[in-house]
Amino acid sequence: MQDFMRHSEIQAPTGPELHCKGWGQEGALRMLMNNLDARVGENPAQRIVYGGRGRAARSWPAYDKIVESLLTMDNDETLLIQSGKPVGVFKTQPGAPRVLIANANLVGKWATLEEFDRLEQMGLTMFGQMTAGSWIYIGSQGVIQGTFETLAALATKHFDGTLRGRLYVSAGLGGMGGAQPLSVKMLDGVALLAEVDARRIQKRLDSGYLDVGLESIPEAVNIALQAKAEGRALSIGVHCHANELLQYLVAERITPDVLSDQTAAHDPLVGYIPDELTVEEATILRAEDPSQYLQKARQSIAHHVENMLVLQRAGAQTFDYGNNIRREAFDQGVTDAFEILGYVPAYxxxxxxxxxxxxxxxxxxxxxxxxxxxxxxxxxxxxxxxxxxxxxxxxxxxxxxxxxxxxxxxxxxxxxxxxxxxxxxxxxxxxxxxxxxxxxxxxxxxxxxxxxxxxxxxxxxxxxxxxxxxxxxxxxxxxxxxxxxxxxxxxxxxxxxxxxxxxxxxxxxxxxxxxxxxxxxxxxxxxxxxxxxxxxxxxxxxxxxxxxxxxxxx
Amino acid sequence: MQDFMRHSEIQAPTGPELHCKGWGQEGALRMLMNNLDARVGENPAQRIVYGGRGRAARSWPAYDKIVESLLTMDNDETLLIQSGKPVGVFKTQPGAPRVLIANANLVGKWATLEEFDRLEQMGLTMFGQMTAGSWIYIGSQGVIQGTFETLAALATKHFDGTLRGRLYVSAGLGGMGGAQPLSVKMLDGVALLAEVDARRIQKRLDSGYLDVGLESIPEAVNIALQAKAEGRALSIGVHCHANELLQYLVAERITPDVLSDQTAAHDPLVGYIPDELTVEEATILRAEDPSQYLQKARQSIAHHVENMLVLQRAGAQTFDYGNNIRREAFDQGVTDAFEILGYVPAYxxxxxxxxxxxxxxxxxxxxxxxxxxxxxxxxxxxxxxxxxxxxxxxxxxxxxxxxxxxxxxxxxxxxxxxxxxxxxxxxxxxxxxxxxxxxxxxxxxxxxxxxxxxxxxxxxxxxxxxxxxxxxxxxxxxxxxxxxxxxxxxxxxxxxxxxxxxxxxxxxxxxxxxxxxxxxxxxxxxxxxxxxxxxxxxxxxxxxxxxxxxxxxx
Ligand SMILES: NC(=O)c1ccc[n+]([C@@H]2O[C@H](COP(=O)([O-])OP(=O)(O)OC[C@H]3O[C@@H](n4cnc5c(N)ncnc54)[C@H](O)[C@@H]3O)[C@@H](O)[C@H]2O)c1
Ligand SMILES: NC(=O)c1ccc[n+]([C@@H]2O[C@H](COP(=O)([O-])OP(=O)(O)OC[C@H]3O[C@@H](n4cnc5c(N)ncnc54)[C@H](O)[C@@H]3O)[C@@H](O)[C@H]2O)c1
Incomplete structure (x- = not known):
C-alpha cells in the first residue's frame, strides 16, 4: 500500500482501488497529492503549487492530518480546512460535500498583504491561490487553455483570427506564465519571454512548452524578428529581467504586436524579482530585509509599467493579464497605469x-x-x-x-x-x-x-x-x-x-x-x-x- | 387569504396553515414578514429592522419577488438572495437549505463605508446588519439577553453578582440600545440613558422597557442618584445628546459605576447624530451634504470617547459594547481610545x-x-x-x-x-x-x-x-x-x-x-x-x- 505520509516524490495513487471510504474523499486525496506531485506543482518541498506562494497545505503535519482524515472519514461526514489546516470533522449528510475549504480570508480592513504576511509568519494562515489550496490544479495546461482563449479572442479582434507573423512579448515562465509560449505557438505566433530564473526556462524547455532558451537579449530579439518576418511559429525564453528586455525594445524602437506580463507581481515580496538582483541575491534580501526588498520590487514594477505604457503608445496591443501589476505601479505614482486594459473586459x-x-x-x-x-x-x-x-x-x-x-x-x-x-x-x-x-x-x-x-x-x-x-x-x-x-x-x-x-x-x-x-x-x-x-x-x-x-x- | 404583497402593517401569518410548499420556505416567509412587522422592526416603511440601516430586503419590488419565490418554490429548490434582492432559484437537494443569503459583501480593498454608500446609492447592495437581512431578528429581547449576560458577568467580576445600588450610564435607545434599561433593571441597578430622538424614548416607554422619560439632564441625574442611594431598580431615558450628558457628569464630578454606549456609531452617517443638531436638522444635512455630516459626526464621536476616557479614569467600569466607537474616535486622533476594553474579551x-x-x-x-x-x-x-x-x-x-x-x-x-x-x-x-x-x-x-x-x-x-x-x-x-x-x-x-x-x-x-x-x-x-x-x-x-x-x- 501507498505511503501516504511521505513528503517527497508525492504521486497520487491511480486506478480503481479505493483507499478511502468513498470516492468523494478519494478524489480529494488524489487531487491534493497530484497538486504536490513534482511533475505538477512548482515547489512541492515547500508545498507550493503555483502562483507565487499558492499552497495546498499549511504545513507537513497539516498535510498528514488531512490525509489521515480523508482516509478514515465516513460517507456522511465533512472535513473542514482552515487555510490549509484541517480543523474539524463533523456529521453532515450523505449528499453533502466531503470537504469544505476556506483559505486566506481576512476581515476587510485587515485585508492587506502586510497583515497577511504577519499572520502567515505566525502560522495562522496560508495563501491558497485559486486551484492550489482547493486541490484542482492540473499543471500548466490549465492556463494554456485560458491564454489560448484570450489570445484567440485578441487575434480575432485585432488580427483576423491568427497570430501568424506577430510578435508577442511578455515576462515570467512560472506556473501560469509558462503557458504563454505554447499558447502563442498554437495560434502560429512568435513568443519572446523574459524570465529571471534560469531554472524556470530549463523547466519549460524540458516540458517542450518552450522552443529556445537564450542568455543574450539582442540575439533573442533578432531570432524573434526573423521568425516573425518568415511567419514561422516560435517560442523563445531569454534569461533577464522583464525591464531589461523592455528597455532594450524601447531603446531600439522595436514595437511588439502584443505586450503583456506574467511575473507574479500581485505578490511583490515573493513573486517579483527587483531589477539588478539575481534570484539568489533576491532570496537573501527577502529574508534579511523584507521591507527594503518590497521597496525595490515596487520601484522595478513602476518602471516596468512605464515601459509597457511607452510600447503601448507606440502601437503594441497591451493588456494586463491578471497579475495586478497596474495597481502596484499606480500605488507607486504611475498614474496612467490603468490606461492598460485588463484582459477580462477586453476579451x-x-x-x-x-x-x-x-x-x-x-x-x-x-x-x-x-x-x-x-x-x-x-x-x-x-x-x-x-x-x-x-x-x-x-x-x-x-x-x-x-x-x-x-x-x-x-x-x-x-x-x-x-x-x-x-x-x-x-x-x-x-x-x-x-x-x-x-x-x-x-x-x-x-x-x-x-x-x-x-x-x-x-x-x-x-x-x-x-x-x-x-x-x-x-x-x-x-x-x-x-x-x-x-x-x-x-x-x-x-x-x-x-x-x-x-x-x-x-x-x-x-x-x-x-x-x-x-x-x-x-x-x-x-x-x-x-x-x-x-x-x-x-x-x-x-x-x-x-x-x-x-x-x-x- | 393573507395579502403577502402589502407593504404596510406587515404581520407574519400564524398557525398551522401552510402557504408555501414546505415549512422551510414558510418559516423564511414568516420570519421575513416578522422582521418587517411594525411591532418588531424599527422602521418597516424603509424596510429597516434595526442597527442603523440594517434591512430585510433591498426594495419593495425585491421584497415582492422574494415572497413570490418562497410561495412557489419546490422542496428541492433553493432561492439565492444577493444583498436583499432575489437573484435565482436553482435545483439543489431536498435536504439542502431553501434560501441562501449573502448581504453587503465587498472585496477587501473596497470594504469601506464610502464605497458601500456609493454602491448602495447605485442600488447594488444593502446593509443586512446581522439578523435583519437574515430574517431572524426578534425585537429588543434578542439583545436584552446579551446585555443581561454581559452585565451579569460584569457584576460578578466587579460587584459581587448584582447591580443593586449601581449607576449604569449609556446612550442610544434604538433596536439594540433599547435593551439596556431593562437588562440593568433585571440585575437590580439604575440605568440612565441619553437618547437624542424623543420618539425612541416614547417607544421604549410604551413597551415598558423604560420606566421614566425626561427632558432635563440635572433632573434625570438627580432621580438616578436618589434611586441608586436607595438601592432601587429604575431606568431613565433623558432626551439629549450623549455628549451633553457625559459633559454634565464630568463637570459635576459624578462618576457612574458602569459606562458604555449604544449609539449606532459604527455607521456615523446614519447612526450617530452630531452634537448640536436635532434629529430633523441631521436628516436635512445628511441628505444635502453627507461629507460635512460625516465630519461633524466623527468630531462628536471623538469628544464622546474623550469624555468616556475621563470618566473611566475617574473609576467608571467602562466598556465598548460593540458599536466600533473606539475605532471611529481613534481615526480622529483619540490615540488612547483602545484603553476602553471591548466587552467580548472582558466578559x-x-x-x-x-x-x-x-x-x-x-x-x-x-x-x-x-x-x-x-x-x-x-x-x-x-x-x-x-x-x-x-x-x-x-x-x-x-x-x-x-x-x-x-x-x-x-x-x-x-x-x-x-x-x-x-x-x-x-x-x-x-x-x-x-x-x-x-x-x-x-x-x-x-x-x-x-x-x-x-x-x-x-x-x-x-x-x-x-x-x-x-x-x-x-x-x-x-x-x-x-x-x-x-x-x-x-x-x-x-x-x-x-x-x-x-x-x-x-x-x-x-x-x-x-x-x-x-x-x-x-x-x-x-x-x-x-x-x-x-x-x-x-x-x-x-x-x-x-x-x-x-x-x-x-
Ligand atoms: N491570466 C491568468 O489566467 C492568470 C491566472 C492565474 C494567475 N495569474 C497571475 O499571473 C501571475 C503569474 O503567475 P505564475 O503562477 O506564473 O507565478 P510564478 O510565481 O509561478 O511565476 C512568476 C515568474 O516570474 C518570474 N519573475 C519574477 N520577477 C521577474 C522579473 N522582474 N523579470 C522576469 N521574470 C520575473 C519568476 O522567476 C517566476 O518564474 C500571477 O500574478 C498570477 O496571479 C494569471
Ligand atoms: N452589544 C451588542 O450585542 C450589539 C449587537 C449588535 C449591534 N450592536 C451595536 O450597537 C449599536 C446600536 O445599535 P441599535 O440597533 O440600537 O442602533 P439604532 O440605529 O437602532 O439606534 C441608535 C440610537 O442612537 C441614537 N443616537 C444617535 N446618535 C446619538 C447621540 N449623539 N446621542 C444620543 N443618542 C444618539 C439614535 O437616535 C438611535 O435611537 C450599533 O452600532 C450596533 O451595531 C451591539
Missing part, C-alpha cells in the same frame, strides 16, 4: 456571459488513453463549435500531461453538466477503468469578485460586490459538490479578490450523476445570472435559453 | 469557549402560551444552571413579545440541539399547534470574525482571520439549515466584520429532527474548535467532552 467577458470558463477533468485511472477517449467524446458532442474543435485537436498534439492525465476546455452553460453526466455513464458502464474528477479554476463566470480582473469595469459598476462568489460557494455546497472552497487573494493578490471553487467526482453512481448535473449546471448558471443582472444582453439571452432549469426572479 | 469569551451564544426560537402558532410551555421545558431541561434559571424566570416576567412570540437563551454546545430536537418531538406529538423556528444571532461563538468585537484580542492573535465564519456558513449549508446567510459589516460596520447565520424550522418531521440535531450541534461546535485552536483551555475541555460527535484533527 473574456463575452465568454462569461455564455457561462463559459475553465472547466476541467482528470482521469483517476492515470491512463492517457482514457483521457483521449474523453477528448473524442467531447469532439463528438461539441465538434460543431470551431474553437472547441481547434482546442481539442491541438491540445492532443501539444499538451504534455503532468501528473494525472487531465484536460481543460472552456465549455458553457448546459455543456459542462451534459458532458460530465455522460462521462459518469461511461464510468458506470466500465468504458473507463476508474472515476473521473470534474472541477474548474476559480477564474470563472460566477465564482469570483475581482475588480482588477474578472469583474473589472462591469457594466453596472458592481465590480467590488462580493456576494456572488459567496452565493456560488453556498450553492455548490447545497447542490452537493464533493469539495467546495472559498479563497481570498488568488491571482490579483490579498485585498483584491474573493473566489470559490467546486469539484465533483464522477464514480459512475446515481449519486454522482445527480451531483454533476446540479453542480455543473448551477455553477455557470449563477455566473450567467450575475452578468444578466449587471446588464449584459448576451447573458440575458443565455439565461432565457435555460429558463427551464433556473429562474431569475428579477 | 463574553468564556461563554463562547463553552459554545454558548444567542440561540433563539419563535413559535409560528403565534400563541404566547405555547412559548411559555417551551420556557417550562427549558427550565425542566436546564434548571440546574442558575443563570438560565434566572433568565427564564425573569424573561417571562419582564419581556413583552413583539410580533411572533419568541425567546432567546445563551445555551451551550450539546444543549441547543438537545432542546431543539425535543421541541420538534412536541410539534410531532401535537403538543404545539404549529412549527417552531430555531436560529441565532450572528454574534456567536463560531460564526463571526470581528477584530473590534467578537474576535478582539484572541489569545493567538488570529483576530482578523475570516476563514471561520465562511466555514460556518458552508458547514451549516452542508448540514441542512433551512436558510443560511453570510454578511459583511453588521455591528461594527463595513470593513470591520464578516459573519454567518443559520435557521432551521422544527416542523415535527424526521427531516427537521436531522437538520436540527446536525446544525445546532455543529454550529456551536465549530465555535468551540475555533477557540480551542486559538489556545483557550476552556474550549479545549469543551471540545474533548464532545469528541464523540466531532473530531478536531489538530
Amino acid at each position: 473574456l467577458r463575452d465568454l462569461f456571459c455564455e457561462g463559459k470558463g475553465p472547466f476541467r477533468w482528470a482521469v483517476l485511472s492515470g491512463k492517457p488513453e482514457e483521457l483521449y477517449q474523453l477528448d473524442q467524446l467531447a469532439l463528438d458532442m461539441f465538434g460543431d463549435n470551431p474553437l472547441l474543435r481547434r482546442w481539442f485537436t491541438l491540445a492532443r498534439q501539444y499538451i504534455q500531461f503532468q501528473g494525472l492525465p487531465a484536460r481543460i476546455a472552456y465549455m458553457g452553460l448546459g455543456e459542462r453538466d451534459a458532458f460530465a453526466v455522460r462521462v459518469n455513464e461511461w464510468v458506470a458502464q466500465g468504458k473507463l477503468s476508474a472515476p473521473v474528477v470534474f472541477g474548474r479554476d476559480h477564474h470563472d463566470t460566477g465564482s469570483v469578485a475581482s475588480p482588477y480582473r474578472e469583474t473589472e469595469k462591469m457594466a453596472d459598476g458592481s465590480d467590488a460586490i462580493a456576494d456572488w462568489p459567496i452565493l456560488n460557494a453556498l450553492l455548490n455546497t447545497a447542490a452537493g459538490a464533493h469539495w467546495v472552497s472559498f479563497h481570498h487573494g488568488g491571482g490579483t493578490g490579498i485585498g483584491y479578490s474573493l473566489h470559490a471553487g467546486a469539484v465533483v467526482v464522477a464514480d459512475g453512481s446515481d449519486d454522482s450523476a445527480g451531483r454533476l448535473s446540479r453542480v455543473f449546471f448551477n455553477d455557470p448558471g449563477i455566473g450567467v445570472i450575475r452578468h444578466a443582472d449587471a446588464g449584459y444582453s448576451l447573458a440575458e439571452k443565455t439565461m432565457l435559453a435555460h429558463s427551464a432549469r433556473m429562474r431569475a426572479p428579477f | 463574553l469569551r468564556d461563554l463562547f469557549c463553552e459554545g454558548k451564544g444567542p440561540f433563539r426560537w419563535a413559535v409560528l402558532s403565534g400563541k404566547p402560551e405555547e412559548l411559555y410551555q417551551l420556557d417550562q421545558l427549558a427550565l425542566d431541561m436546564f434548571g440546574d444552571n442558575p443563570l438560565l434559571r434566572r433568565w427564564f424566570t425573569l424573561a417571562r416576567q419582564y419581556i413583552q413579545f413583539q410580533g411572533l412570540p419568541a425567546r432567546i437563551a445563551y445555551m451551550g454546545l450539546g444543549e441547543r440541539d438537545a432542546f431543539a430536537v425535543r421541541v420538534n418531538e412536541w410539534v410531532a406529538q401535537g403538543k404545539l399547534s404549529a412549527p417552531v423556528v430555531f436560529g441565532r444571532d450572528h454574534h456567536d461563538t463560531g460564526s463571526v470574525a470581528s477584530p473590534y468585537r467578537e474576535t478582539e484580542k484572541m489569545a493567538d492573535g488570529s483576530d482578523a482571520i475570516a476563514d471561520w465564519p465562511i466555514l460556518n456558513a458552508l458547514l451549516n449549508t452542508a448540514a441542512g439549515a433551512h436558510w443560511v446567510s453570510f454578511h459583511h459589516g453588521g455591528g461594527t460596520g463595513i470593513g470591520y466584520s464578516l459573519h454567518a447565520g443559520a435557521v432551521v424550522v422544527a416542523d415535527g418531521s424526521d427531516d427537521s429532527a436531522g437538520r436540527l440535531s446536525r446544525v445546532f450541534f455543529n454550529d456551536p461546535g465549530i465555535g468551540v474548535i475555533r477557540h480551542a485552536d486559538a489556545g483557550y483551555s476552556l474550549a479545549e475541555k469543551t471540545m474533548l467532552a464532545h469528541s464523540a460527535r466531532m473530531r478536531a484533527p489538530f
